[in-house]
Amino acid sequence: MTITVDTVRRMxxxxxxxxxxxxxxxPAWYVKGKLFxxxxxxxxxxxxxxxxxxxxxxxxxxxDAYAVTPHYxxxxxxxVRLPKVRPDDLEExxxxxxxxxxxxxxxxxxxxxx
Numbered sequence: 001m002t003i004t005v006d007t008v009r010r011m012x013x014x015x016x017x018x019x020x021x022x023x024x025x026x027p028a029w030y031v032k033g034k035l036f037x038x039x040x041x042x043x044x045x046x047x048x049x050x051x052x053x054x055x056x057x058x059x060x061x062x063x064d065a066y067a068v069t070p071h072y073x074x075x076x077x078x079x080v081r082l083p084k085v086r087p088d089d090l091e092e093x094x095x096x097x098x099x100x101x102x103x104x105x106x107x108x109x110x111x112x113x114x
Contacts, residue, residue, distance in 0.1 A: 003082040003090060005039045008046055011091050012037055015098045016110055029094075034101035037094060040079065048097035050078045065089070076100070 001007075005027060012018055012029035019030050028038035037048045050058070055078045058066040065084040072079065080093055099107060 001087055003085065003087060005043060005046070005082075007087070008037065008039065008082070008090070008094070011094050012098075015095065017102070017106055018098065031098050031102045032106065036097040036101040044082050046080050046082065047072065047077045048080060048093050049076055049100040050093070050097060051076055051100065054078075054096070062089075 009020065009027060009029075013020065015029075015031065017031050020027055021030065022028060023035060023038045026039040026041060028035055030036065035049070037046055039046050055066075055068065055076070058078055059068065062084075065081055067079040067081065068077075069079065078093075080090065082090070085093075099110075102110070
C-alpha cells in the first residue's frame with residue numbers, strides 16, 4: 001500500500017471532532033481547533049505532535065521513517081516520511097498526536113468507545 005497525504009487525510013478525519021484546513025499552504029488536521037498534524041510541502045511527509053521522549057524513541061528506532069529538522073527541534077513535533085512508514089505505525093502516530101491535543105472530555109468519550 002502506498003501511503004499518501006490522502007491516506008493521512010482519511011485516517012485523521014476518522015478521529016472524533018477532527019477538521020481539516022490549510023496551514024502554511026498545506027492540508028492540516030485539527031482537533032477542537034488545535035493542530036495535531038499537517039502535510040509538508042514535499043507532499044511525501046507530514047509532521048505530527050509528539051512528546052519529546054516519544055520523539056527521541058522514534059528517531060532511535062526508525063531514523064529512516066522519522067526525522068526532525070532544525071525548524072522543529074524545539075517543538076513537540078516529528079516528521080513522518082510517508083514512503084518509509086507502515087500504515088499501522090502511521091495510524092498510531094496520528095491517534096497519539098490527536099490524543100496529545102484533544103481536550104480531556106473528548107479523550108474520555110474516545111476511550112469509552114467499544
